[in-house]
Amino acid sequence: MFRSHTCGELRIGNVNQQTTLAGWVQTVRKFGSITFVDLRDRYGITQLLFGENLQAQLDANPLGREFVLQATGTVTERSNKNKNIPTGEVEITVTSFKILNKSEVPPFKIEDDTDGGDDLRMKYRFLDLRRNAVKKNLELRYAVGRSTRNYLHENNFMDIETPFLIKSTPEGARDFVVPSRMNPGQFYALPQSPQTFKQLLMVSGYDRYYQIVKCFRDEDLRADRQPEFTQIDCEMAFVEQEDILQMFESLVKRIFKDVKGIDYSEVVERMTWEEAMWQYGNDKPDIRFGMKLNNLKFPSHTFTTKQDISSIIAGEFAVFNEAETVIAIAVPNCSEYTRKQTDELVEWVKRPQIGMKGLAFIKCNTDGTFKSSIDKFYTEEQLKNIATTCNAVAGDLILILAGTEEKTRKATSDLRMEMGKRLGLRKDDDFKLLWVLDFPLFEYAEEDNRWVARHHPFTSPKPSDTDTMINNNPRIENAAEYLKHPYANIKANAYDMVLNGNEIGGGSIRIFQKELQQKMFEALGMDTEEQQHKFGFLLGAFEYGAPPHGGLAFGFDRLCAILGGSESIRDFIAFPKNNSGRDVMIDAPSTIDDKQFDELQIKLNLK
C-alpha cells in the first residue's frame, strides 16, 4: 500500500499519529519558507505542510497541479481551521515525500466550476472524471444500482445474464449488427433490450428476473440519447398489472430512501393515457405543478367521452373557428406581463421546435377586469366565461393555442412546461411519481397502411379487449377510416412510470398465448414465414406451458440523471459518446485492418 490513510479520513482525533497519504496535488501555496499542498483523492482533500527542512528538496523537485504525490508525516492540529471540509481541522506535517508521477498542466481546471468546454472535457474525459461534480454523479449511479439490487434481491428476484450476440429482428429501432467470422454472410445483432430472453426465462419458470444491462440502438442521436444505454430490466410471472405497479413503485421509493434520504410516503398517482393527454397534452406529464390544459375545442373523434364546450369560444375569431383544437392554460400571477413579455411568449411558440403561428392571451387583472389579445372578437363577458372555464383567478394569465389537434396539444404541453420552469414550479429536489396507464395498443402507420405496436409486439391487450383482437381481421380496408377499425380502440395492458415529466420506466403484461401473439404479428404485417424466421423460438416456447407474465424496464441513465437533478444522461455515464456516436477520447469508431475485412468476408460499399 502506498498509503496508510485516505485523504478524506483524518480528523482531530488522529492528531500526533504518523500517516502516509497518496493522491493528486490540487493546489500548491508557498509562504516564505513553508509550502502548503492540498492533496486530493477520491475520499477528500487533506492539507500538507512542508516545513523549511523540505524546501531544498521541493525546489529540486517542484510540485505541479495533478502531480501524484506520496507524503509521510504527522497529523497536526491546524491553527487556521477550514470548517468547509471534514478534514479541515488537521494538516499533515510532512517528514518525507515522493513524487509518484508527474503531470502536464491539465487543459482545464479540475474544479467544480471548470473552465473547460464540453468538447475539451469529452476528449480528456479521464481528467473530467476527476472533478467532484462528475464523481458525485457516478457515486449516485452506483448507489442507485446498489439500492436496486438490494431491493430486488429481498423480493426474490434473480439476476440472470442474457446474451449480447443475438439475432437481428428490426422491429422498432435499428439494430447494431456484428458480422460472424465463423458463419460467413451471417450477422449477430446487439440487443435493443433483453425482451424476448426475459420472456423465455418466465417460460422457464424463473418467475422473478432482473438485470442491470446494456442495450443498444442505432438511432440518430438527439441530445439526450446514447447508442448504448443501461436498463434496469425486470420480469415477473403469475402477476397482473396491479402486482407490477406495487412492486416497482416500492422499488423507486426504496431508491429515494437509500440514495436521497427521502421518505416518499405519498400514494403514487395514477392516470390513464387519455387523461394525461387531455389534462397535460403529454403522456409523461410533470405533475409537480397544475396549470392543466383546458380543452376549449377538440375534434369529435378524439376524447369521445368528453363534453364539447366549444360554444364558449363561438364568435368572429377566424383562427379559433378554423382550428381543429383550441387549448388554454391559466398561468398564475402573470396577469401583469408587459407587452414585451407577451410578445416574447408569442415568439417562443413560433420557434421551429414549437411551430405554432401565434398565441392568444387573456389577462385576468387583479381588479376583476380582463385584457386580451383577442378583445375585438370577444366581449368581456365571453372572456370572463372562458376564464371561469379555465378555473382562472384574478392575477392569472391565460395562454391560448389553436391549430391542428396533435400539434396544438403538444405545443400547449411544451408551453405549460416552459411556464412551469419560468415560474420555478419544477424544482430539482421535488419528486413526483406517476403511473400512466391504459395506452392504446396500436398506432396506425400511414405509409404502410398497417398497425404498429405502440409499446412493442409482446404487449398484451386489456383482457376485455382480447376477444376484439382475436375475432377481427387486422387488415385496414380503407386507410382513411382506420379510426373506425375495432383495433383503434384496443387498450394495452401497459404502464409507464413518470418522474417529474420524464418517462423513467415502462412495461406491460405480455402476451403469453401463441394464437394471440400470432395475431399481433399479423396485425403488424408479418406473414407466417416472417413470424417464424424472426420469432419462431418465442412462438415455439409458447407451445410448452408459458405462464402469464409481465414486467418493465427502467432507463437507468435517465433515472440517475433525474435523481441527480440533471437533464442530461451524459453527465451520469463514465464514458459517453457524442451526438455522432463517437467516443472522442479513444477516437472510436475507427478503421479496421484488411485482415479483419478478409476474415469477416465483408467489404465496404461506401456511397
Added chain:
Amino acid sequence: MFRSHTCGELRIGNVNQQTTLAGWVQTVRKFGSITFVDLRDRYGITQLLFGENLQAQLDANPLGREFVLQATGTVTERSNKNKNIPTGEVEITVTSFKILNKSEVPPFKIEDDTDGGDDLRMKYRFLDLRRNAVKKNLELRYAVGRSTRNYLHENNFMDIETPFLIKSTPEGARDFVVPSRMNPGQFYALPQSPQTFKQLLMVSGYDRYYQIVKCFRDEDLRADRQPEFTQIDCEMAFVEQEDILQMFESLVKRIFKDVKGIDYSEVVERMTWEEAMWQYGNDKPDIRFGMKLNNLKFPSHTFTTKQDISSIIAGEFAVFNEAETVIAIAVPNCSEYTRKQTDELVEWVKRPQIGMKGLAFIKCNTDGTFKSSIDKFYTEEQLKNIATTCNAVAGDLILILAGTEEKTRKATSDLRMEMGKRLGLRKDDDFKLLWVLDFPLFEYAEEDNRWVARHHPFTSPKPSDTDTMINNNPRIENAAEYLKHPYANIKANAYDMVLNGNEIGGGSIRIFQKELQQKMFEALGMDTEEQQHKFGFLLGAFEYGAPPHGGLAFGFDRLCAILGGSESIRDFIAFPKNNSGRDVMIDAPSTIDDKQFDELQIKLNLK
C-alpha cells in the same frame, strides 16, 4: 397475483389454510376417482389432490405434463408423507382449478436425469432451464455474483460501467467488430475486456473499481470457450502486488463461505511460475494432490537454478539418452498394475492430444523389488536409485516420459492429472487455492522475430527489472539466440489465481509511466504511429498524473462452474452458444436485410 403461496413454502403449520398455487404440472397420477398432481414452480413441488367432485371437470380438461395450472384449495396433512421434499407433509385438497396455458408434450423429460441429448436441450433451452439441475447452476451463479458485490462494496469498490462500443486494437485475440452507420467505413469493436478503461478510471482517481461485465473474443471455440463470457473485473490504485493478493484471496474465501458454506481458513499457497512448471509441468497446477514431477533430465538453458541429476539415468537406453527432457511421476498404490493396464497407459500417452511416443515405468513392488519396462537398460540398483530420487515408496508405480522439453513437460502434467482423476484425488468438493507468481513478462514470437506480452501489454515488469527493460533495445538481432536477450529474463509483476487446476483469475500491477509503456509497445513491434493510433488515449492519460495501480479479472463463468463441481462453463450460462458460435434456439447469427447492408454501407465478400 395468480397465487397466494409458492409451490415451495407450505408446511404442516399451514394445515387448514386456504391457498392458491400456480405452476407447472410435473406429474399426473390417477387412482380411481381421485387424481394427484405434482405442481412445480421455481421454489419447489406441492402435491395437489383432486377429489371425485372435480373428475368430470378434469375429464373435460385433461391435464398434461408442463401444463400451467392454477389451483385453489385447502392445505391438508398427507397420510402418506414424503420425507424427501420440504412440502412433503402436506397436500392441497383442490376446490377449483384453472388451466392457464396448455403444453405440447415436451421433447425430453424435465427431470434431473433427462433423456434429452445436448443438441435437443440446446434447441429447447427454455425447457432445459426448467430442470432442477440447471436451475441450481443459475442460482449458484447469482449467489456468487451477489457475494462478490457485497464483499467489494464493503471494501469501498465502486461498480462503474465501461463502454461496449469501443475501438478495435487487436493485440491478443480477435475482436468482434460493429459497423458504424453514422460513421461510414468505420467500426466499433466489442471489448475483449475493459482493461484500458479501468486503467483510465485509476488515472481519474476512482481508486477501487469493479464490474461484473460481458467480454467478447472472436476465437475458434474449444469445448469450454464462449464468444461472449463474463468477467469479475477489478482494479485498485496505490497498491502493490501484496495488497491485491490479499484483497482478492479474501474475496474468494468470502464466496466459499457465502455460497458453499466453506470456511477456507488455510493460508492460500503461493508458487512462482518457475516452480509450478518445475514441480507440476503446468502454470495452473492442481495442488489437491502431490505426485509431483521428478525432473530426471532437462535442458541446461531452462531452470538454471536447478541441479542436473541426469547421471542417475545414464546408461544404454537410447530414448533417454537422446531426449532433451526426462520426467517421472510416482503414482501411489499402482505397482500391481497388470500388463493390460500399463499397455493402456502407453496407448493413452500416444493419443494425438498427448502425442508421446511411449511411456516407461518402474513398479516399486511391495516386496522391495523393482520391475520395469526398461529392465534391460538399467540395473536394479539404478532403478532403486531412480525410485529414491522420485521419493517413491513400495507400492508406487513410476511413470517416465521422455522427449523434447515443452512437449514432455506438458505430457507429464497431463498424465499426472489423468492419474489423479483415476485415483479419485481430484474431488469436486475439495477446494485448493493457489497464487502463481513471477511469470516471464515476454514470450518470443518466432514467426515475427519480436516479443509478445505473455499477459498483456499493460503489465509491468518487476520493479527490479524495470531498468533492464528501459535500458536495453528490445530488438532481437539473432533470432536463434533470443534467450540470450536480457528481455528473456524479465519477470512480470503478474499473478494468476488457480483453483483445483483451473486458472480462475489473473492480473498484474500495471505500467503507469508513459516511457515504460512506450518501451513495451516498442518491444511488441509497434512503431510510434501505431502506438498513437491504437493507444494514444492511454499514453496521453499517463501524462496527467497516473497513479501506481493494478488489478485482476476473474473468469466468472469458470469460477461458477468449478464451485458447482462441473468442468463445463456452458452449464452455468443461461443461454450459451455452441462450438460454432451459434445460438441454436434463436437461430443466430442469421442473414440481415438489404436495407441494413445499404445503411451500413458494407457488402458481403464471400470466398
